[in-house]
Amino acid sequence: MDHVSTPLQLDPDRLLPADPQTRSIARALYESVAQLPIISPHGHVAPSLLMDDEPFSDPAELFITHDHYVTRLLHSAGVDLGALGVGRSAPVDPRHAWRILAENWHLLAGTASGYWLTHELATLFDIRDEPSAETADASYDAIATRLADPAYRPRALFDRFGIEVLATTDDPMDDLSVHAALAADPTFSGRVLPTFRPDAYLDPTAADFRARIARLTEANGTAPDDFAGYLSALEARRAHFVAHGAVSADHGVREPYTVDLSDDEASALYRRAVAGDLDAAGAREFAGNMLLRMAGMSARDGLVMTIHPGVYRNHSSATFDRFGPDTGHDIPITTTYTGNLRPLLERHGLEPGLHLVLFAVDETVYSREVAPLAGFYSSVFIGAPWWFLDAPDAVVRFRSAVTETAGFYRGSGFIDDTRAFLSIPARHDMARRLDSAFLARLVREGRVSPAAAERIVTDLVDALPRKVFKL
Structure with missing residues (x-):
């Protein structure tokens, strides 16, 4: 029996309510924001991608190798990460890696990854059939042909996606020369902002902590064991980031x-940390104090403080040893904010200069702690659903969990938080559809007026991220 290909489904009303009347309201709300510019104030796209503007190498590199959402699912089904070219593994034949994804496409059904990839394949590459063993080579060739087109280089896609602001994530000691070059380039009109990410300089248990501190303090002209000099060095690096356009830490x-x-x-505690004789309890106290001090610095220098907690990094030692970090084996853990953040909020929570955005991969914390905190402290904002929760049904649960306590205007707006550059429009489009659907139900139930829903859906895309991230 000849194989019959399955059409790649991209319903124009995807994610909108099934009820016809509610769907009609949701469709109108979505259409009012569908073409608005993308504001992406937190993410992990490398700025060199836009600076170099080199063609993407191949479909596997683009969609599989660096996307741990995808590789972890394939690994759970028995696929060796090495066959996908992940992390520190040896280079692989990209066509073979693509065939593995195509043969296992059914594993992505119902997942956020499957949803985003479908959007990308259909809207960017005009792929009409679902990936499968039979269609793998044809789809690979079709994508590879497009990637050779100058219209598919990073800068051209940046413009096509309608990205107005894109934030990267950067080491405190980065000279930010790439950001400076992009800002000075008259041929590039986008706004690409660095983000100060100091974790490895605040946590004594981080890899190479002592070497990092030595480099940091040396650049500041202070002794490595001088705590005041250490704080001064961090403030100097933050000022360097602010001077290069950073809006958040x-x-x-x-x-x-x-x-x-x-x-x-x-x-x-600091002197013991740089001497290498601080125990685990002392390291926790030091890191906890530095998180509080970072809030004080944010209140003074204006950098928005975002907190992304609750992940057990590198859960599989064998996978880490073979492939390195960020290869799909980070697992969520329980997060609690109310008690943990009280010292910080007691000291800085009422300061007008502080914007504190709280994220979670433990969705039980949204209604229990994050929304109540944001519903009182003017400095606290609710971070968008993140990582394991940036999926359609989880986003709907999030919206229900936080809105009745804190309303729509204590949130950050949608944040894609991704390394996968081509998925950015798919993720933002998903959020706009889901918020339209949520608001349409409230309109149908007589809980929100049509005019209020129209304002809210626009503000969630535009005004809120600008306000929260001081854009």
């Missing part, structure tokens, strides 16, 4: 623990 901690220590107490 991001903190990817396992737990959002904070503690208020005196300068003498913190200094004693």
Whole structure:
């Protein structure tokens, strides 16, 4: 029996309510924001991608190798990550890797990855058939042909996607020369902002902590064991980022623990940390105090403070040893904010200069803690659904969990937080559809007026991210 290809489904009313009347309201709301510019104030696209503007190499490199959403699902089905070219593995034949994805396409059904990839394949590459063993080579060739077209280079796609602002994530010691070059380039009109990411300089358990501190303090002209000099060095690097357009500082901690220590107490812990004799309990206290001090710095220099906690990084030692970090084996853990953040909020929570955006991959914390905190503290904002929760049904649960307590205007707006450049429009389009659907139900139930829904759906895309991230 000859194989019959399955059409790649991209319903124009996808994610909108099934009820015809509610769907009609949702469709009108969505159409009012569908073409608005994309504001992406937190993400992980490398700025060199836009600076170099080189063609993407092949479909596997683009859609598989660096997308741990995809590779982890394939790995769970028994696919060796090495066959996909992940991390530190040896280079692989990209066509073979693409065939593996195509043969296992059914594994992505119902997942956010499957949804986004479908959007990308259909809207960017005009792929009409679902990937499968039979269609793998044809789809690979069709995508590869498009990638050779100058219209598919990063800068051209940046313009095509309608991206107005794109933030990257950067090491504090980065000289930001790429950002400076992009800003000075008259042929590039986009706004690409660095983000200060100091985790490895605040946590004594981080890899190479002592070497990083030595480099940081040397650049500042201070002794490595001088706590005041260490703080001064961090402030200097933050100022360097602000001068290059940064609007935020991001903190990817396992737990959002904070503690208020005196300068003498913190200094004693710091000296032990740089000497290499600080135990785990002391390291937790030091890192917790530094998270609190980062809030103080944000209140003074204006960098928005975002916290991304609750992930057990590199859960599989064997996978880490073979492939390295960010290869799909990071697993969510329980997160609590109310007690952990109270010292920080007691010290800085009422300061007008602080914007504190709280994210979670533990969705139980949204209604229990994040929404109530944002519903009181003017400094606290609700971060968009992140990582394992940036999927259609999870986004709907998020919206239900936070809105009745904090309303629509205590949130950050949607944030894609992705390394996958081509998925950015798919993710933002998904969020706009889901918010339109949510608001349409409230209109149908008589809980929100049509005029209010029209304003809210626009503000979620535009006004809110501008306000929260001080754009």
